[in-house]
Every structure is written in structure tokens, then in C-alpha cells.
Amino acid sequence: MRSVQVAVVGGGPAGLMAAIAARGAGAEVALFDEHPTFGGQLRYRATGLAGIVSPISGRAGLPPPALVAGLIGVAASSGVSLRPNAVVWGIFADNELGVSGPDGGDRVRAERVVLATGATDRPLPFAGGTLPGVFSGRALQILLNQHRVRPGRRVVVLGAGAEAAEVAADARLAGADVVAVFDPGDDWGAVVAEGRDGVEAVSLGGQRHAADVVAVAVGRQPDATLALVAGCAAGYAADRGGLVPVRDRRLGGTVPGILIAGDAAGVGEVADAFAEGTVAGLVAAVDLGFSAGDALATALDRLHGLAPDRLAPVAPLGQGDPAGATPWEPVGAESAGGPRAVVCRCEAVAKGEIVAAIAAGARTINDVKRRTRAGMGTCQGVYCVAAMAALLGHHAGIPPDRLDPMTARPPVRPIPLGAVTDSNG
Amino acid sequence: MPETTPAPALPTEAAAVVIGAGAFGLSVGLHLAERGVLAVVLDRFAPASQTSPRAAGLFRLVQASETKTRLARLSAERVERFEAQTGVPLPHVRSGSLLVARAPAHAAMIRAEAAASRAWGVEIEEVSPADAHRRCPWLEPDGLLAAFFTPHDRYVEEPATMLAAYQAAGERAGMIVRGHTPATAIRVESGRVAGVETPFGPIATETVVDAAGAWATQVGRLAGTAVPIAPMRHQLTISVPVPGVAPDQPIVRIVDAAVYARPARGGLMLGGFEADPLPLDPADQHPTWTMADAPLDLAPLRRMGAAVADQVPAAVAAPIAEHRGGLFTMSPDGRLLAGPVPDLPGLWLATGCNGSGFSLSPGVGLALAAWIADGAPPFAMDAVAPGRFAGTPFSDSELVTAGSYQYSHYYEPSEIPSPA
Numbered sequence A: 001m002r003s004v005q006v007a008v009v010g011g012g013p014a015g016l017m018a019a020i021a022a023r024g025a026g027a028e029v030a031l032f033d034e035h036p037t038f039g040g041q042l043r044y045r046a047t048g049l050a051g052i053v054s055p056i057s058g059r060a061g062l063p064p065p066a067l068v069a070g071l072i073g074v075a076a077s078s079g080v081s082l083r084p085n086a087v088v089w090g091i092f093a094d095n096e097l098g099v100s101g102p103d104g105g106d107r108v109r110a111e112r113v114v115l116a117t118g119a120t121d122r123p124l125p126f127a128g129g130t131l132p133g134v135f136s137g138r139a140l141q142i143l144l145n146q147h148r149v150r151p152g153r154r155v156v157v158l159g160a161g162a163e164a165a166e167v168a169a170d171a172r173l174a175g176a177d178v179v180a181v182f183d184p185g186d187d188w189g190a191v192v193a194e195g196r197d198g199v200e201a202v203s204l205g206g207q208r209h210a211a212d213v214v215a216v217a218v219g220r221q222p223d224a225t226l227a228l229v230a231g232c233a234a235g236y237a238a239d240r241g242g243l244v245p246v247r248d249r250r251l252g253g254t255v256p257g258i259l260i261a262g263d264a265a266g267v268g269e270v271a272d273a274f275a276e277g278t279v280a281g282l283v284a285a286v287d288l289g290f291s292a293g294d295a296l297a298t299a300l301d302r303l304h305g306l307a308p309d310r311l312a313p314v315a316p317l318g319q320g321d322p323a324g325a326t327p328w329e330p331v332g333a334e335s336a337g338g339p340r341a342v343v344c345r346c347e348a349v350a351k352g353e354i355v356a357a358i359a360a361g362a363r364t365i366n367d368v369k370r371r372t373r374a375g376m377g378t379c380q381g382v383y384c385v386a387a388m389a390a391l392l393g394h395h396a397g398i399p400p401d402r403l404d405p406m407t408a409r410p411p412v413r414p415i416p417l418g419a420v421t422d423s424n425g
Numbered sequence B: 001m002p003e004t005t006p007a008p009a010l011p012t013e014a015a016a017v018v019i020g021a022g023a024f025g026l027s028v029g030l031h032l033a034e035r036g037v038l039a040v041v042l043d044r045f046a047p048a049s050q051t052s053p054r055a056a057g058l059f060r061l062v063q064a065s066e067t068k069t070r071l072a073r074l075s076a077e078r079v080e081r082f083e084a085q086t087g088v089p090l091p092h093v094r095s096g097s098l099l100v101a102r103a104p105a106h107a108a109m110i111r112a113e114a115a116a117s118r119a120w121g122v123e124i125e126e127v128s129p130a131d132a133h134r135r136c137p138w139l140e141p142d143g144l145l146a147a148f149f150t151p152h153d154r155y156v157e158e159p160a161t162m163l164a165a166y167q168a169a170g171e172r173a174g175m176i177v178r179g180h181t182p183a184t185a186i187r188v189e190s191g192r193v194a195g196v197e198t199p200f201g202p203i204a205t206e207t208v209v210d211a212a213g214a215w216a217t218q219v220g221r222l223a224g225t226a227v228p229i230a231p232m233r234h235q236l237t238i239s240v241p242v243p244g245v246a247p248d249q250p251i252v253r254i255v256d257a258a259v260y261a262r263p264a265r266g267g268l269m270l271g272g273f274e275a276d277p278l279p280l281d282p283a284d285q286h287p288t289w290t291m292a293d294a295p296l297d298l299a300p301l302r303r304m305g306a307a308v309a310d311q312v313p314a315a316v317a318a319p320i321a322e323h324r325g326g327l328f329t330m331s332p333d334g335r336l337l338a339g340p341v342p343d344l345p346g347l348w349l350a351t352g353c354n355g356s357g358f359s360l361s362p363g364v365g366l367a368l369a370a371w372i373a374d375g376a377p378p379f380a381m382d383a384v385a386p387g388r389f390a391g392t393p394f395s396d397s398e399l400v401t402a403g404s405y406q407y408s409h410y411y412e413p414s415e416i417p418s419p420a
Helices: A013-024 A064-077 A137-146 A161-173 A225-229 A270-287 A295-306 A351-359 A365-372 A385-396 A417-421 B023-034 B066-086 B104-119 B129-135 B159-172 B213-222 B298-307 B313-317 B357-374 B396-408
Strands: A002-009 A029-032 A081-083 A087-092 A096-101 A104-115 A119-121 A134-136 A154-159 A177-182 A191-194 A201-204 A207-210 A213-217 A220-222 A234-237 A242-245 A258-260 A342-344 B016-019 B039-042 B097-101 B125-127 B146-150 B176-178 B185-189 B192-198 B201-204 B208-210 B230-239 B251-254 B259-264 B267-272 B320-330 B337-340 B347-351
Touching: A002 A013, A002 A270, A013 A029, A013 A064, A013 A104, A013 A270, A013 A295, A064 A081, A064 B396, A087 A225, A096 A417, A104 A270, A104 A417, A119 A137, A134 A137, A137 A154, A137 A161, A137 A213, A154 A161, A154 A207, A161 A177, A161 A213, A177 A201, A177 A207, A220 A242, A258 A270, A270 A295, A342 A351, A342 A385, A351 A365, A351 A385, A365 A385, B016 B023, B016 B192, B023 B039, B023 B159, B023 B347, B023 B357, B066 B159, B066 B357, B097 B104, B097 B129, B104 B146, B125 B129, B129 B146, B159 B176, B159 B357, B185 B213, B208 B213, B213 B320, B213 B347, B230 B298, B230 B396, B259 B298, B267 B298, B267 B313, B298 B313, B298 B320, B320 B396, B337 B357, B347 B357
Parallel strands: A002 A029, A002 A104, A029 A081, A104 A258, A134 A213, A154 A177, A154 A213, B016 B039, B016 B208, B039 B176, B097 B251, B208 B347
Antiparallel strands: A087 A096, A096 A104, A119 A220, A191 A201, A201 A207, A234 A242, B097 B146, B125 B146, B185 B192, B192 B201, B230 B267, B230 B320, B251 B259, B259 B267, B337 B347
16 A cells, blocks of 8 residues: 555645645655646636636736646645545545556555545436536536537527526536526426437526527535545535535644545635635644645635634534425426436436335435435435435425435446455555 | 669668757757667658748757746756767857837836746846847837846747757767658557558557657547647748847847747847647648648738837838748647656657757757656646646647737737646
């Protein structure tokens, strides 16, 4: 088994800065990313990154590729071990990471682990939501900005606020016509997409638009699955995207040696991710006995000044004020696409089956999963658990704070069997 | 029919093959030869015929990072002693240079740069606008907020002379240069470089240096290696002779306008870094395309000239005698790509000039040759080694976006300080 002093999982803005900060303080650092390259959201957002300030030079307005290249360059040339195409699929006792990479499986023992695994798009089940042409907002941005593919010309964006506006702006930048930006709120029934082999028209609150692309930008949810796998406690914070790991003021999770930074701990801005990554990297190094001078105090001050809400304590699930966590009420859920509307795409579980399971007594995500297979597929619940939670809230009145998350267990991503059997364990 | 002599046979093996006979390639070849590593330097066109001879020829000791400052100082020292060390003359003018700013933000920036450079051992002094004008009569003092004089900066009047000096000194030491000899394949055996194929036969070698300038990505592709650069056009003009201009007057760099000027052929050279440079990759052109086919456009130079017309009126107003341009190889972080390719032992890069290739070429050649011959760099080169991008590919559009930015911010401090 290999070992490293600090393992950083996820090479987006938080992970890159965590790796740079920990390495800068003298720790031996490995940075893992499941993608072929580093940068995360910095690689696929366009208009939303205008005016971004470099965490290294403090300069504003760098184009994201130059910013990413600079961060990778500093990380690599300062001696961070960069591990692209490396999926960290589990965390075991004593912070041992299961890694599946291009060269097969590996076990890496880390004295400190910084989880910077980012966020995913929140799902919205609606009639026609499985037609080709329906994308999550970030998926559309990846197609447009990273791969330079425009999947259609007439785009409907679902959602509200800055996020939907950004997806719409990126679509326009790519030469698409944004025919509508529509906020369905919690009303799953307000959206109906139709078409034969793909989206041809979309009805929004009864008004019909010709469109061939639908982008679902109704919010993002933290992806802290690895923290849960490691045994960290989680709580519910609606303003941070839902289920978030419980952290102390220095970004440590409830399991010793594990830190969580960036969107994985609650969706926020890129600047928050840079600031949290820096703090997490410095904390990891300082805890191992390295000296960071006054850099850690400065970074903590900066973070607490920048985003105090992100650091407000979160009660572990079931221990908070239930009044503060009202269920997501999916009005129109009955009508949206009818009972055959698909909620779990991987296992093709329809909404009707989930509602029936709840009627038959299912009261937790795991109950629903056991009865219907929803959440058992390849995505491991990423695209269905939020909808299942909403249905449990709507039909059984369970507030999200009282809803245990789906059991998180490795592998958190599909991996080849050889990655487990060949591990240098 | 004119009598032709057959081209001399290409060696069938070599200690190293350098692809590209521009400033980087010839300097690497020369410095390898000086260490007893006899390299064959190939070029698909005539040696020293593409971007390098079209350079401005300016040497600059004030650089944004410690590694680059070190390379710049090595380069200046090498040029200074070149004739004494090799017996081949390398004419250059130790003119010094003036770095000037006309806006408060830029004044603060060059003060910080000067302080950093001093800490890295560069001699530099702040001078008054009047003093700047005294040193350089064609620089108007009105409007200058800060001016710094670097006495040891220099220029090479005709860049081709330095390339010829590299070649002459290298050939004396055993280097072989072959023009019109493209590398058509890079042979890889057992995971490491084994040779180079050319239309005139193969050369067996365990060391290949990709110094192919704007063609460096194509050469890298021969070995399956992605070279993260985007070529960008850079242009300059040289005026007809201007009364009062003397060769030993300093180079002037006006940072807010990203414009430089120097004495040239009795007139004044004027060039600069426009905000919207033209990306131009020879890979997208016909294979016979050469730098002579690069489209030249005076409009960006006229716009930059207008921005400095009050400061260097003579350089802007004098009739143009020559207009030339070449392709800078811009890397996404604005730093050189000099060192071994991590995934393919035996393959080295000497590219990513980012607009300083000609003047850094003595130091880059020296350092790379030492690294190749000794197995270790003479000083920490991590900040410029290609390994920093290992396994993290960039798309063409990312390279162009980042390269354009680095180009247009040439005079502003690098995004990335050299790691401590």
C-alpha cells in the first residue's frame, strides 16, 4: 500500500487550492481527480466566471484556461503528485482510500484527507424529462464550453436566479436561441416536454414553446458521498443545497483526519471554494506538524469574512429544529407526467412505484430503495434521491432534516472489478 | 542546367537530434556540442529562417519569476562572453533599458517588479522622467509616472547574427545542422525514444529535443505527446533612419500600452502586444506554409502607436522601412516549456517562448544541455518543465484563450510566481 501525508480528492477550485496550500506548507500531497484533467467547474463555466479573481496573484479577469493552467502549473511544479483519471471510490478504516486509475487499482493511506468533490445538479422530474435533449444545466455547460458541442438551437432553461441566468447566457454565447427561462418552483406539473425522438416542444405553465433543448438549472446539491462513506455526520441546510457534512470551524468533518472543502460542503461561489480549499490544505499540513506561519490564521480570517454563513454550525440529521427544515413540497407531483414519469433513470423506476411504496409504508430513502430499486443503479442516487426525498415529504410529511440519507457505501462510482482485486493492498 | 552537389549524407545515428533550427534548437545544439554531446539539428525549412530571425532582439533582465530572471541573466552573460568563449563574434549593443509607466497602477506594478528583480540580483535603478529623457532623447518625459533604468539590458541589432553565431560555434564543436530535412516520425521502442525518421533516412538516437517553434505541437504529435502551446502572431516595424537616434540609446518599454521601441538601423523599432492577437497555427495551413506567408497587418501596430504617440513621437511618425512578424508559442500559464516530457523518456521540449524565446535562448540552451548531459538541471527548473502539465490535456480552444491572454498581458507580472 502506498501512503501520502495529504490526499486531496477532487481537482476543482477547492481541491487545487487545498493541494497547493498543503504542499506550500511542506506536506507531501497527492491530488486525485476522476477526470482526465484538473479544474472542475473552472473548465466548463463561461459567462459565470467573468471577473473571477485569481487566488494566487489576486488578479481579476483571467480567462479560466489561463487560471487553471496557472494553478496546475503551481501545483505540479511545487511537487504535488497529480493523479488525473483516478477515481477515489471508497474510504476505509484509517483513511485508506480505494483508488481506481488508468493503471488499475491502488490503495492509498493518507494521514489527512481533503474532500473537495464538488456538487451535482439537483434533479427535477417532469413529463418528458427523459427525452433526448433534456440536460442538467451543468451538463449543458460542459457540452457547450468544454466540448464545444451545441446539442440544439432553441433552448428552454428551467430554474431561477443567477444559476439559470448563467446557463441561459452560456447558451446564448454558444449561438443558441434561449426561448424561455422558466421557474417551475416546486411545481413538477408545470413543465411538459414533448417530442418523438427528442424534445420538440415544451409547455411551461401551459404556454407551449418550440424547443429542442431543455436545461434543468433548479439548483445544485453538495456531493459529499465520500464523507458519508467515511462515517462523517451530515445535516440538512437548505441554503447550502441540502445534505451537507457537519464541519468544525477549521473545516474538519466528524471523523478525525477528514476535511471537506468547497461545494461538497455546501454549494457556493468559486471564491468560497478557493478560500475553503486554502484553509483545508493549511489545516491538514499544520495538523501534521508543518508550519504555515500566519498563513492559516489569515486564510481563516478571510474565509470567515467572505462566507460566514457557510461556517454556521449544522445540526446532525434528526437533531435540528424540524420547523426550520420544511419538506420540499412538489406541488403538481401527481400530474407531472403521470405515474409513469421516471424518477430513477438508472433502474427505470417510475414515480407511481415510489408513491405506491410510500403508501405501503416506506418512510426512509432506504425503504423506498429496497422496495423499488430506485437509487441502486450506476449513479448511486445522484439523480434520484432528492426527488425521492421530495415525494416522501409530500406523501408522508417527513421533513428532509428527519430523513436519513441513502446508505453511502463504496464504490461511490462504477469501477472495474480489477480495481478492487488488483489493489496493492 | 546548374550543377548541384548532392546533400551531405545524414548521420545514421546521433547522441541527440534537435528538431527545429531556430534560436532554441541551435542554442541547445551548440551547448550540447560544447559538452561533447554531438547533436544533429534538423529543420523542415532553411535553418534560422522562421520566427527567430524576425524577433525584436531585445534582452530583458527584469522578469516576472526567479527562474526566468535566472535564465535571463545566464543569457546576458553568455552573450557578453560569447566571442571570448567560442571565437565566434556575436555583436550586440549594451544599451540598457528604460521601463516606464504612465498610470498609477502600472507605476506601482513596475516598482514591485523592480523590487523583486533586485532581490533576485538584477541591477536596476529608478530614474526621474527628466533623466530618462536625457538617456533617451526620443522618449518624451511628460506623462511619465515612473521610470526604471536597467543598465545591463542589451539588444542584438540583427537577430539572424546570433543564430548564425550559434550555428558557427556549434559546428566548430561538432554539431551538425541540416535544413530542409523534416522529421517525419519519432520512433519509440520499449517506451522510450529510439530514433527520428526523415525523408533522407532514419537517425538512431535516444534523445530528441522538440524545438520546432510554431510547429512544436506537430512534432510532439509524432511521438504522441501533446505540447500545450498556441502560436500567436507578433509584429514590429523598423522606421527609416531618424535624426538623433544613436545605437547606444536604451530600449524603451511602455508597460501600460504594452509597447517597446529601440534604436534599429539608424531609425526606431516599434512593436507591441495587442489585446486581441491573431492565433495562427501552421497545422491548419498547407504543409508548404512558412513564416514568409504569415499575414501581416499594420492596423494593430498603428493602434498601439497612437497610444504612445505622445511618448515616442519619432518612433510613431517616421516612415516605415520594414514590417515583419513571426509566431510566438504561447503556453497557457505564460511560462516556458523546457525540460523532459515525463511520459516519454528521451523526448525533451524547448518551446513555449511566450515572446521571450530569442533573448532567453542562450540560457535555455545552456540549462537544457546541462540537464540532458548530466541528468539533472543546473538549477531548479520545475517551474518551466513540461511535467507541470503531465496528464492534464488542454483543448485547442483553451490553449488559444489562455495564450491570447498571456500574450496581451506580456508586460504585467506573470500570473504565477515562481514556486519558492
